[in-house]
Amino acid sequence: MTANAQPIALNKIPREGKEESQFQIVLRRFMRHKLAVASLIVIVIMVIAALLAPYISPFPRDAIDIAVSSRPGPPGTVGSGGQVHPLGVDHLGRDLYTRLLYGARVSLLIAFVVVFFSELVGVILGATAGFLGGWFDTIISRTVEFLLSIPTLPILLITASILIRTDAQIPVPAFVTNAVAWMLAAPTQEANKVIVLMFILIVLGWTGAARLMRGMALTLRNQDFVEALRAVGASNTRIMFRHIIPNGIAPILVNASLGLAGIVIAEATLSFLGVGVQEPTPSWGNMLSTAQSYMFQHPWLPLVPGIPLCLVTISFNFIGDGLRDALDPRLKR
Amino acid sequence: MTTYLIRRVLWIIPVMLLVALITFTLMHQAPGGPWDRDLNRRQVDASTQEMLNRQFGLDKPLFFNFEGEHILDSQFFNYIGNAVQGDLGPSYRQRGRMVQDVLFEPPKNKPIWDSKFGYSMRLGLLALTMAAIFGIPLGILAALKRNTIFDYSALFISTIGISVPSFVLAIFLIIVLAGQLGILKIIQRDWSNPAAWLVPATVLGFGTFAYITRLTRSSMLEVMGQDYIRTARAKGLGGRVIITRHMLRNALIPVMTIMGPALAGLVTGSFIIESMFGFPGSGREYVLAISNRDYSMIMGTTLIYALLIVLANLTVDIMYGFLDPRIKVN
Numbered sequence: 001m002t003a004n005a006q007p008i009a010l011n012k013i014p015r016e017g018k019e020e021s022q023f024q025i026v027l028r029r030f031m032r033h034k035l036a037v038a039s040l041i042v043i044v045i046m047v048i049a050a051l052l053a054p055y056i057s058p059f060p061r062d063a064i065d066i067a068v069s070s071r072p073g074p075p076g077t078v079g080s081g082g083q084v085h086p087l088g089v090d091h092l093g094r095d096l097y098t099r100l101l102y103g104a105r106v107s108l109l110i111a112f113v114v115v116f117f118s119e120l121v122g123v124i125l126g127a128t129a130g131f132l133g134g135w136f137d138t139i140i141s142r143t144v145e146f147l148l149s150i151p152t153l154p155i156l157l158i159t160a161s162i163l164i165r166t167d168a169q170i171p172v173p174a175f176v177t178n179a180v181a182w183m184l185a186a187p188t189q190e191a192n193k194v195i196v197l198m199f200i201l202i203v204l205g206w207t208g209a210a211r212l213m214r215g216m217a218l219t220l221r222n223q224d225f226v227e228a229l230r231a232v233g234a235s236n237t238r239i240m241f242r243h244i245i246p247n248g249i250a251p252i253l254v255n256a257s258l259g260l261a262g263i264v265i266a267e268a269t270l271s272f273l274g275v276g277v278q279e280p281t282p283s284w285g286n287m288l289s290t291a292q293s294y295m296f297q298h299p300w301l302p303l304v305p306g307i308p309l310c311l312v313t314i315s316f317n318f319i320g321d322g323l324r325d326a327l328d329p330r331l332k333r
Numbered sequence: 334m335t336t337y338l339i340r341r342v343l344w345i346i347p348v349m350l351l352v353a354l355i356t357f358t359l360m361h362q363a364p365g366g367p368w369d370r371d372l373n374r375r376q377v378d379a380s381t382q383e384m385l386n387r388q389f390g391l392d393k394p395l396f397f398n399f400e401g402e403h404i405l406d407s408q409f410f411n412y413i414g415n416a417v418q419g420d421l422g423p424s425y426r427q428r429g430r431m432v433q434d435v436l437f438e439p440p441k442n443k444p445i446w447d448s449k450f451g452y453s454m455r456l457g458l459l460a461l462t463m464a465a466i467f468g469i470p471l472g473i474l475a476a477l478k479r480n481t482i483f484d485y486s487a488l489f490i491s492t493i494g495i496s497v498p499s500f501v502l503a504i505f506l507i508i509v510l511a512g513q514l515g516i517l518k519i520i521q522r523d524w525s526n527p528a529a530w531l532v533p534a535t536v537l538g539f540g541t542f543a544y545i546t547r548l549t550r551s552s553m554l555e556v557m558g559q560d561y562i563r564t565a566r567a568k569g570l571g572g573r574v575i576i577t578r579h580m581l582r583n584a585l586i587p588v589m590t591i592m593g594p595a596l597a598g599l600v601t602g603s604f605i606i607e608s609m610f611g612f613p614g615s616g617r618e619y620v621l622a623i624s625n626r627d628y629s630m631i632m633g634t635t636l637i638y639a640l641l642i643v644l645a646n647l648t649v650d651i652m653y654g655f656l657d658p659r660i661k662v663n
């Protein structure tokens with residue numbers, strides 16, 4: 001570490017009395033990681049594009065352009081009324097650029113929701129298990145150990161195929177369905193399947209955060225400051241939520257960022273195999289799946305969802321790396 | 334150590350039972366049974382159905398038989414009992430074949446590794462070998478040349494390898510190699526030609542290659558910072574001796590131990606690649622079983638996969654015990 005220390009320019013040393021906050025330190029160190037910053041910009045652009053999908057897309061999501069003669073049609077195909085399809089049309093004659101934007105909305109929404117709830121569940125269960133110990137810890141640890149020692153991908157595949165490919169609607173509270181449908185900009189019956197998919201991914205996805213948080217809570221609970229908090233009469237809940245969890249949140253953030261990439265991949269994989277997001281709801285995975293059938297005559301077709309998909313997963317991984325470097329307390333400053 | 338290992342081995346039993354229970358419950362939640370309700374096929378008439386159900390014990394209760402002679406004379410426990418003896422039941426779609434035969438029985442006059450499972454295992458082994466051959470040296474070099482352009486490139490490649498889903502990589506490769514360059518045959522019929530395995534194995538192993546590179550690099554970096562390396566330098570040992578005897582020996586322990594789980598992950602995770610390339614392995618069979626709703630096939634394969642992963646994880650614990658004498662488990 002000390003071997004490659006650089007001479008520090010004097011003007012960069014923060015002046016006394018003007019101490020940098022923890023957040024500023026982390027931010028400054030994150031900004032040094034150029035790829036992570038570039039990745040963050042990519043993600044922000046994607047999120048904005050996804051959010052604005054209904055406003056910036058040139059066509060309705062499922063509109064079939066009957067004026068287009070070649071389906072799939074290459075980028076720049078001119079459709080009815082002289083409107084250009086910037087990325088071409090798919091096998092049914094739907095505008096690919098429009099579906100890509102809506103697909104981004106679906107894929108990114110699933111990723112953010114799943115990761116948020118996985119980390120939330122994992123953090124709370126892990127912190128409680130590590131902090132309280134006893135029978136609760138045993139149950140949580142064994143469950144995590146069990147979930148880590150099963151073939152996740154096959155289990156995910158069969159669960160999704162059974163729960164999603166049925167015609168029956170799985171009962172979900174109406175407000176959840178409506179909220180997801182609104183966020184997807186899609187009809188409510190489509191939202192139901194997406195909710196089931198998110199639920200499955202959360203059930204199998206919380207173990208990483210739980211393990212991290214449990215380990216953190218185990219080391220923290222024997223520290224003097226917890227003893228001191230007890231002495232001043234702080235309750236277990238207060239110690240956990242105000243002190244243990246905030247102390248262990250740094251690795252959780254890194255885990256979440258890497259988890260986002262993982263969920264985007266998982267969703268795309270399931271949708272690609274036809275057991276994830278179902279047509280006509282677009283997702284990058286099911287767009288790739290249909291593109292696969294036409295890829296020899298139309299090699300550009302899989303690139304349309306493929307390139308953004310790779311960009312997003314690569315970006316989330318770089319952001320995770322950047323966060324890890326920035327948050328690592330061993331590299332103070 | 335021995336008691337710890339015995340406990341680890343015994344842990345396999347509840348894990349397998351729970352996997353079986355979950356899969357079994359899921360199967361029975363699903364619409365579409367073995368003989369009936371498949372609207373795309375000729376319907377089996379009621380009396381035949383009853384006979385088939387009796388023949389395969391599907392007329393028994395799901396979990397507990399309160400009326401029969403034995404409380405465990407139920408579908409679930411009979412399945413478990415048979416599975417322990419290596420009988421995974423008949424396939425619902427491939428009439429007249431047992432699940433274990435579909436997976437493990439090679440074609441006539443062929444060795445065992447020409448079975449479906451054998452194919453997947455060999456593909457997984459090839460992918461893992463390629464990943465290790467490229468990943469380990471790359472990781473070592475990246476660590477030795479830390480913070481140089483070489484190190485950054487290695488990290489960049491490995492991040493891409495971790496990020497790009499295998500099926501997207503497969504599509505891109507197929508487009509370029511088969512579509513544009515015409516090097517690769519689009520649909521392989523003859524898998525006896527080793528060259529045909531190269532592309533699926535590359536695609537399958539790319540993520541593992543990236544993972545091995547990162548693991549080797551970080552493990553090397555950790556070892557390089559240890560006191561005993563400084564001691565070795567102080568003794569006046571040459572760079573090469575330090576690298577091979579002191580660094581690699583220790584740095585490769587974590588890399589070696591993940592080989593088992595990595596292989597299990599490759600074999601159980603290869604179904605998407607196998608289906609794309611038309612590879613005649615158990616993974617493709619699994620995807621087919623899922624789309625055909627061949628529930629006994631799904632259940633049997635899932636159990637085999639679970640066993641594979643549990644055993645692979647067990648090897649990690651055993652290997653650590655042998656390779657790293659510092660680890661004393663209580």
